[in-house]
Amino acid sequence: MKKFEEKTIKSEKIYNGKMIQLQVDDVTLPNGKTAKRELIKHPGAVAVIPITKDNKIVFVEQFRKPLEKSIIEIPAGKLEEGEEPEVTAIRELEEETGYTASSLSFVSSFYTSPGFADELMYIYITDQLEKMENPVAGDDDEFIEILELTLDEAKQYLEEERIHDAKTNYAILYLHALEMR
Amino acid sequence: MKKFEEKTIKSEKIYNGKMIQLQVDDVTLPNGKTAKRELIKHPGAVAVIPITKDNKIVFVEQFRKPLEKSIIEIPAGKLEEGEEPEVTAIRELEEETGYTASSLSFVSSFYTSPGFADELMYIYITDQLEKMENPVAGDDDEFIEILELTLDEAKQYLEEERIHDAKTNYAILYLHALEMR
Numbered sequence: 001m002k003k004f005e006e007k008t009i010k011s012e013k014i015y016n017g018k019m020i021q022l023q024v025d026d027v028t029l030p031n032g033k034t035a036k037r038e039l040i041k042h043p044g045a046v047a048v049i050p051i052t053k054d055n056k057i058v059f060v061e062q063f064r065k066p067l068e069k070s071i072i073e074i075p076a077g078k079l080e081e082g083e084e085p086e087v088t089a090i091r092e093l094e095e096e097t098g099y100t101a102s103s104l105s106f107v108s109s110f111y112t113s114p115g116f117a118d119e120l121m122y123i124y125i126t127d128q129l130e131k132m133e134n135p136v137a138g139d140d141d142e143f144i145e146i147l148e149l150t151l152d153e154a155k156q157y158l159e160e161e162r163i164h165d166a167k168t169n170y171a172i173l174y175l176h177a178l179e180m181r
Numbered sequence: 182m183k184k185f186e187e188k189t190i191k192s193e194k195i196y197n198g199k200m201i202q203l204q205v206d207d208v209t210l211p212n213g214k215t216a217k218r219e220l221i222k223h224p225g226a227v228a229v230i231p232i233t234k235d236n237k238i239v240f241v242e243q244f245r246k247p248l249e250k251s252i253i254e255i256p257a258g259k260l261e262e263g264e265e266p267e268v269t270a271i272r273e274l275e276e277e278t279g280y281t282a283s284s285l286s287f288v289s290s291f292y293t294s295p296g297f298a299d300e301l302m303y304i305y306i307t308d309q310l311e312k313m314e315n316p317v318a319g320d321d322d323e324f325i326e327i328l329e330l331t332l333d334e335a336k337q338y339l340e341e342e343r344i345h346d347a348k349t350n351y352a353i354l355y356l357h358a359l360e361m362r
Contacts, residue, residue, distance in 0.1 A: 001343065003251040004244040004324040014196050015203055017219040020297050022196055022203050027246060035322040037246040038198040040221060042297070063185040064295040065208060065218040070184040071295060078296070109342075110350040112294040114245040114252060115259070116201050116223070119294055121347070141216040143185040161290075162182060166302070166347040169291040170354065177358040 004030050006037065019043075019078065020117075042119035046088040047076035047167040049107065049175070050099055051127040056148040057175070058097050058129070059168070063143065072147060072157055073168045076121075085122040093126075095138035097146055101126040107174060112166055121167055125174075151175050185211050187218065200224075200259065201298075223300035227269040228257035228348040230288065230356070231280055232308040237329040238356070239310070240349070241277050244324065253328060253338055254349045257302075266303040274307075276319035278327055282307040288355060293347055302348055306355075332356050 006027035015022040021041040029035055050058040063070045077092035079085065086104055094100050104124040112119045138144070149157070154172050157163040163172065187208035196203040202222040210216055231239040244251045258273035260266065267285055275281050285305040293300045319325070330338070335353050338344040344353065 001242075001251045002244070003242060003326065005251075006244050006246050015205075015219075017205070018217065020219050020221070024196075024198065025246060029322055030324045033322070036199065038196075038201050039247045040201070040297075041247075042294075045296070061182075061184060063183070063187050064292075065187050065206060066220045066222075066297060066299040067292060067295055070182045070186075071292070073295070076296075108350055109345070111245075111248060111252070111346045113223075113298065113300055114248055114254070114346045115226070115257075116221075116247060117294065117298070118247040141210055141214070143211045145184065164290070165292045165295045166351070169289055170347070170351055173351065173354050173358060177354060177361065180358065180361045 006035070009034065038116055040117035040119070042078070042117055043081065044079040044085075044120045044122070045076055046079060046085045046092060046122045046124070047074050047171070048089045048093045048101070048104065049074055049123065049125040049171045050093060050097060050101065050129055051125065052129055052148060053127075056150055057154055058099060059147045059149060059154070059163075060096050061145040061147060071165060072163045073165055074171050076167060086124070089122070089124045094132060094136050096142075096144055098132050098135040099129040100132050102128045102130065108170070123167060123171065151179065187216070190215065219297055221298040221300070223259070223298055224262065225260040225266075225301045225303070226257055227260060227266045227273060227303045227305070228255050228352070229270045229274045229282070229285065230255055230304065230306040230352045231274060231278060231282065231310055232306065233310055233329060234308075237331055238335055239278050239280060240328045240330060240335070240344075242326040242328060252346060253344045254346055255352050257348060267305070270303070270305045275313060275317050277323075277325055279313050279316040280310040281313050283309045283311065289351070304348060304351065332360065
């Protein structure tokens with residue numbers, strides 16, 4: 001849908017980074033006036049809800065520089081160019097948790113922050129986990145602790161805001177709704 | 182929690198915009214190596230799930246320049262400096278929908294994209310809506326269409342990805358879980 005489309009008059013690339021690009025566009029509004037739009041370009045991301053055979057959820061705790069603290073999240077990572085989300089999902093699961101999965105089910109996808117960023121997050125779930133005999137190495141600038149939690153434990157961490165991000169809060173609500181069926 | 186803390190060696194401000202700031206930090210990793218972190222500073226945002234007396238949900242459709250399309254979302258807006266989230270919530274509800282609310286209940290809060298941004302989203306719900314006799318004007322660069330939908334209609338839009346963002350997908354899952362109680 002292109003309702004209330006804002007046409008670009010001018011587009012200025014401000015920053016071209018490793019993860020994000022920043023661009024500022026001058027646009028024409030539906031009433032003919034102009035405005036500036038600040039846009040973050042992001043390759044997109046994928047997250048997995050990994051459920052173990054004894055019905056625990058695998059989380060990772062890592063330091064998030066933008067928040068200046070560590071939080072507990074479901075495993076996730078950004079899409080490489082041209083990569084299918086399912087491939088990213090398995091790769092990030094393997095690198096971050098030491099588990100692999102023989103199959104994934106799609107849960108949902110959403111733009112994380114459509115007011116200023118184009119990041120699209122894909123969420124998958126799997127209960128087909130296998131411990132890898134030879135775990136693969138992850139990014140060398142990622143430091144991660146693995147936690148396997150029951151849903152009740154995860155809800156407690158959410159209450160304490162140690163779980164506190166969109167994909168993970170969504171995942172817990174999703175599992176909660178599943179449990180109520 | 183400061184687990185795996187990344188200490189800032191150098192911080193460079195790249196862009197200071199109307200909605201976001203971009204900063205690039207050089208950090209020391211737990212293993213002593215260094216890395217760059219690209220950080221978006223955002224004032225935070227608030228969203229409301231507004232439920233009418235006939236049990237419909239009030240949504241707004243607007244063009245989102247980062248996505249180059251319009252999507253259907255629950256009413257939301259960014260926090261002004263020093264403003265309480267509840268105050269922002271009522272203001273955005275009034276400006277975007279023409280409804281006001283005598284009370285709000287807190288649902289959840291989450292970081293939308295903790296890998297690169299510090300945006301914290303607060304979500305509230307209310308079924309205490311009143312049509313305003315003299316609607317207030319919103320931002321003069323916002324063009325919005327109001328939709329009142331049943332939960333089933335909203336789920337259909339979600340299926341079609343016309344609803345497709347973190348806070349709104351979360352809201353629909355939240356109402357779905359409520360309905361199953």
